[in-house]
Amino acid sequence: MNKMRKICILGGGTAGWMAAAALSNKFNALGLDIELVESDQIGTIGVGEATLPHIRFFNQALGIDEREFMKSTHATFKLGIEFCDWGRLGDHYVHPFGDYGFPVGDLDFHQLWLKLNAAKRVPRLDEYSYPVVAAEKGKFQLPGPDTNKIGSNFGYAYQFDSSLYAKFLRTYCEGKGVARTEGKVVNAVRDPNTGDVRKIELDDGREIEADLYVDCSGFRGVLIEQSLETGYDDWSHWLPCNRAVAVPSESRGKLLPYTRATARKAGWQWRIPLQHRTGNGHVYWNEFISDDEATAQLMGTLEGPALADPKQLYFKTGRRRKFWNQNVVCIGLSGGFLEPLESTSIHLIQEGITALIELFPDGSINALDREEYNERMALNFERVRDFLLLHYVATQRDDSEMWRYFRNMKLPDSLNEKLEAWLTRGYILKYEFGVFLPPSWIAVMLGQNLVPSGYDPRADRFADTDAMSKLERILRENHKAVETTPEQQTFLTRYGAESESARLAAGRMDARGT
Amino acid sequence: MTNPSRTIVVYGGGFAAHLTAAAFSRSLGRAARLVIVASDQTAESDALYGSASAPTAHNFFESIGLDEPTLMVRTHSAFSLGTRFTNWPSGSPSWIQTYHLPFPILSGVPFQHFLTERGAALEPYLISARAAAKGVFAHPPDDPRHPLSRAEYGYQFSVSELQEFLSKRNETQEIELVAERLREVQVADGRISALVLESGRQIEADLFIDCSADERALVSALGASFETVRELRASSSRQEGGQLGPAYRSLTASDHGWSAITPLQGRTETLSITHPSAQQAPTAFEFTTGKLDEAWVGNCVAIGHAAWGVEPLTPAPMMLLQRDIERALDLIPVTNDHRVEAREYNRRFEDDIAHTNAFQRALFAVENVPEDRYWQDAVAVPVDAKLQRKLTQFKSRGILVRYDLEPFNEEDWAILLNGMGIKPERYDRQVDGVDQASIIQQLEGIERAVAQMVSKMPPHHVYMTNMKRYLEKQNHG
Numbered sequence: 001m002n003k004m005r006k007i008c009i010l011g012g013g014t015a016g017w018m019a020a021a022a023l024s025n026k027f028n029a030l031g032l033d034i035e036l037v038e039s040d041q042i043g044t045i046g047v048g049e050a051t052l053p054h055i056r057f058f059n060q061a062l063g064i065d066e067r068e069f070m071k072s073t074h075a076t077f078k079l080g081i082e083f084c085d086w087g088r089l090g091d092h093y094v095h096p097f098g099d100y101g102f103p104v105g106d107l108d109f110h111q112l113w114l115k116l117n118a119a120k121r122v123p124r125l126d127e128y129s130y131p132v133v134a135a136e137k138g139k140f141q142l143p144g145p146d147t148n149k150i151g152s153n154f155g156y157a158y159q160f161d162s163s164l165y166a167k168f169l170r171t172y173c174e175g176k177g178v179a180r181t182e183g184k185v186v187n188a189v190r191d192p193n194t195g196d197v198r199k200i201e202l203d204d205g206r207e208i209e210a211d212l213y214v215d216c217s218g219f220r221g222v223l224i225e226q227s228l229e230t231g232y233d234d235w236s237h238w239l240p241c242n243r244a245v246a247v248p249s250e251s252r253g254k255l256l257p258y259t260r261a262t263a264r265k266a267g268w269q270w271r272i273p274l275q276h277r278t279g280n281g282h283v284y285w286n287e288f289i290s291d292d293e294a295t296a297q298l299m300g301t302l303e304g305p306a307l308a309d310p311k312q313l314y315f316k317t318g319r320r321r322k323f324w325n326q327n328v329v330c331i332g333l334s335g336g337f338l339e340p341l342e343s344t345s346i347h348l349i350q351e352g353i354t355a356l357i358e359l360f361p362d363g364s365i366n367a368l369d370r371e372e373y374n375e376r377m378a379l380n381f382e383r384v385r386d387f388l389l390l391h392y393v394a395t396q397r398d399d400s401e402m403w404r405y406f407r408n409m410k411l412p413d414s415l416n417e418k419l420e421a422w423l424t425r426g427y428i429l430k431y432e433f434g435v436f437l438p439p440s441w442i443a444v445m446l447g448q449n450l451v452p453s454g455y456d457p458r459a460d461r462f463a464d465t466d467a468m469s470k471l472e473r474i475l476r477e478n479h480k481a482v483e484t485t486p487e488q489q490t491f492l493t494r495y496g497a498e499s500e501s502a503r504l505a506a507g508r509m510d511a512r513g514t
Numbered sequence: 515m516t517n518p519s520r521t522i523v524v525y526g527g528g529f530a531a532h533l534t535a536a537a538f539s540r541s542l543g544r545a546a547r548l549v550i551v552a553s554d555q556t557a558e559s560d561a562l563y564g565s566a567s568a569p570t571a572h573n574f575f576e577s578i579g580l581d582e583p584t585l586m587v588r589t590h591s592a593f594s595l596g597t598r599f600t601n602w603p604s605g606s607p608s609w610i611q612t613y614h615l616p617f618p619i620l621s622g623v624p625f626q627h628f629l630t631e632r633g634a635a636l637e638p639y640l641i642s643a644r645a646a647a648k649g650v651f652a653h654p655p656d657d658p659r660h661p662l663s664r665a666e667y668g669y670q671f672s673v674s675e676l677q678e679f680l681s682k683r684n685e686t687q688e689i690e691l692v693a694e695r696l697r698e699v700q701v702a703d704g705r706i707s708a709l710v711l712e713s714g715r716q717i718e719a720d721l722f723i724d725c726s727a728d729e730r731a732l733v734s735a736l737g738a739s740f741e742t743v744r745e746l747r748a749s750s751s752r753q754e755g756g757q758l759g760p761a762y763r764s765l766t767a768s769d770h771g772w773s774a775i776t777p778l779q780g781r782t783e784t785l786s787i788t789h790p791s792a793q794q795a796p797t798a799f800e801f802t803t804g805k806l807d808e809a810w811v812g813n814c815v816a817i818g819h820a821a822w823g824v825e826p827l828t829p830a831p832m833m834l835l836q837r838d839i840e841r842a843l844d845l846i847p848v849t850n851d852h853r854v855e856a857r858e859y860n861r862r863f864e865d866d867i868a869h870t871n872a873f874q875r876a877l878f879a880v881e882n883v884p885e886d887r888y889w890q891d892a893v894a895v896p897v898d899a900k901l902q903r904k905l906t907q908f909k910s911r912g913i914l915v916r917y918d919l920e921p922f923n924e925e926d927w928a929i930l931l932n933g934m935g936i937k938p939e940r941y942d943r944q945v946d947g948v949d950q951a952s953i954i955q956q957l958e959g960i961e962r963a964v965a966q967m968v969s970k971m972p973p974h975h976v977y978m979t980n981m982k983r984y985l986e987k988q989n990h991g
Binding site for chain 1: 846
């Protein structure tokens with residue numbers, strides 16, 4: 001059998017180095033040759049990136065030390081995302097990494113809450129979530145081993161500088177023998193018989209031949225699109241935002257363990273607190289706002305002085321028709337784009353890598369492996385898409401053209417059914433494979449004022465007083481757990497994850513505690 | 515809330531009706547008034563629920579107040595580590611379809627791939643299969659380092675005995691029992707407005723549960739129709755006496771179908787399935803496999819055999835019945851408008867049926883079957899796209915494709931396909947990068963630990979006797 005011997009990874013951004021790190025870690029022992037081609041002339045995207053808890057398992061699989069990683073990437077801990085102005089102007093809620101309370105037998109906790117909330121006798125559901133309350137108070141500590149205990153029933157992720165993460169992984173990869181080649185691809189030569197990419201030619205005349213190419217070249221999709229013309233499913237009619245402008249700024253105030261996403265008239269703005277600075281960006285639909293206005297809006301709302309010139313990005317929401325076509329697998333932005341509203345960019349990279357490892361060719365590429373890969377990735381993308389769309393349609397806003405556009409949108413049936421089931425009885429249509437589980441759907445729907453008109457009748461097997469005492473106990477325990485949790489800054493220092501430059505970041509040092 | 519705001523009527527007197535009523539009563543408590551309308555306490559098709567359950571039954575039975583000590587002390591039930599298939603027309607004719615927790619991952623690679631690489635069988639590494647084969651049993655401990663902790667078990671029981679037990683128990687609950695024949699189902703605007711009984715009594719309800727097996731009296735009045743897949747014939751019998759046999763159901767294929775023997779305490783139950791054209795005992799009865807086009811219509815939900823017919827080749831019928839009940843409980847309507855509930859119920863119902871049928875259809879993904887109608891009909895049932903993907907991917911490289919919330923998990927599928935002798939053509943590429951000596955050592959370690967553990971476990975009947983003696987001392991009798 002003609003064994004896979006050589007992989008060429010095209011592009012040295014987050015996706016490229018994550019792929020290189022994971023593949024070299026898994027397949028080093030097979031004597032697989034991995035070469036990553038990147039060009040210093042092509043910038044990478046990423047001014048600060050927020051992640052999902054799954055990133056921890058990615059790092060753990062590589063044997064990465066959490067403290068080293070956090071120091072190197074100026075990472076902060078992340079307990080969730082705060083959404084501002086999404087339901088109505090002035091609203092805010094946190095979508096946490098964790099459940100609300102604990103189920104009572106076959107009854108979900110939020111159903112008991114809905115029962116009592118109907119009589120207006122309970123505080124907001126958020127008060128029963130440890131990560132929400134801790135996040136709001138700027139607090140953090142690692143969860144304990146017993147996930148049935150309040151204060152340990154949550155997940156966490158990081159907010160970090162993704163270009164530093166790529167650099168960190170590059171060092172890791174060098175230790176694993178990954179070859180790095182500086183150069184720009186000018187041509188890809190395809191095999192006239194099989195249609196596979198046989199070799200790529202660089203600007204300085206060098207050529208690289210590989211059995212498998214991992215295209216991490218970003219939006220351009222140098223191999224997957226420019227060479228193989230795979231095609232792109234345009235999802236702009238669901239998620240029409242198509243531009244962004246991003247800028248880092250000096251940090252101000254308390255170091256917060258969450259990302260903020262604030263809805264705007266023609267898009268939304270992110271704020272990602274890192275140890276040494278804050279990442280900011282404005283995602284928008286150019287139909288309803290000019291680039292200049294979008295930039296001005298972003299610059300006008302920074303909490304500290306800008307640390308660079310704003311950078312303009314262009315994109316089209318959707319996905320590549322095939323994530324694996326011929327002998328090219330596209331991972332990262334070359335595979336598709338979904339706005340970073342729920343921090344899924346790195347997660348989708350991770351899913352792409354995990355699936356590639358599981359389906360890694362053992363000889364010549366098997367069409368069945370490709371099919372399976374494409375099925376899995378398509379499902380991942382679609383499920384994230386529906387969850388993102390939820391944020392735009394579960395809203396009462398109609399104060400601008402964009403919000404009116406969403407108001408008049410005909411939703412995909414699957415999303416419509418989810419909304420109806422929620423509004424009727426607080427029921428969540430569950431799935432097993434997809435990143436956002438029921439608590440995430442609850443957080444967004446309730447957070448954006450979709451209060452169900454009914455609740456699960458099983459909640460009525462408890463007398464009101466009984467239900468109330470169950471809720472009160474969780475409330476008490478939750479507040480007690482948060483009480484004893486340190487501020488994130490204190491924890492970072494104590495944990496030994498504080499980065500050098502963070503200590504020197506005068507901006508925040510001055511402002512700390514104010 | 516002192517006055518329950520809703521009335522739920524369960525129509526039917528068989529196993530499904532009493533199990534449903536017991537579960538509803540526990541889960542809804544004061545939230546609903548329950549009425550059972552039944553003229554008859556027996557349904558011959560109840561035998562088709564099979565006499566074995568998967569591990570999920572443990573929590574389910576417990577949630578309806580039928581905990582394990584009660585089950586073992588008050589009924590003739592036994593433990594079940596799976597079903598032994600014999601003489602099956604697959605590449606490998608015999609295996610134990612056992613229950614197991616997720617398989618180990620060795621050096622970062624799912625361990626089955628090492629077996630594929632070495633051409634090794636799965637069974638010696640499965641503690642539950644080994645224990646079953648040897649006729650021994652013990653409870654899996656919680657300690658994850660203990661080799662037996664990977665085993666899972668269900669129950670073997672007599673459906674008619676559980677039905678009797680539950681119906682007696684339901685009498686002591688706040689459930690109204692109406693022992694009367696149904697004269698008419700009154701329908702208005704696509705909903706049942708009342709059941710009219712022989713005495714002229716009218717029963718109204720917010721929700722009607724049709725547990726009338728193949729009578730389907732309620733759902734069919736609302737226009738639901740049953741889509742038949744196969745026609746079969748079943749006969750069941752019971753032999754009293756004898757020592758408790760092994761903790762597995764023994765299923766043997768023949769030219770005309772199959773026959774399964776289930777050991778219980780002090781008795782065994784036998785169930786045989788053939789095509790209706792075959793010779794069988796005079797007590798044999800015919801049944802059809804298939805499903806309703808919609809299980810929830812208007813204000814009525816069909817549960818169990820009223821909604822589907824499934825061959826009891828595996829614990830599938832019990833799994834589906836349990837899922838029907840749980841699905842209905844998840845969706846007890848909040849208002850008179852049941853559209854949202856019906857749509858979601860039917861969506862989940864379709865998925866559950868399709869996934870269950872896929873597992874059972876996989877049993878007939880074999881090269882050569884006998885000429886009898888039973889086998890010819892079985893292999894003529896189309897393989898759907900989901901199953902095709904599973905089979906293709908498994909054969910191709912041992913990948914177990916999964917779908918959302920399937921009743922049979924990844925281990926069930928791995929055990930089935932391995933058991934049938936289907937061998938993946940390739941294995942995970944990572945296997946080649948792992949140090950062979952270390953893998954051999956790990957695999958041998960698992961095999962040895964399994965063998966040692968099994969040699970120390972008591973026979974099923976001895977374990978049962980000792981456990982019951984202990985329980986009786988604890989006053990569980």
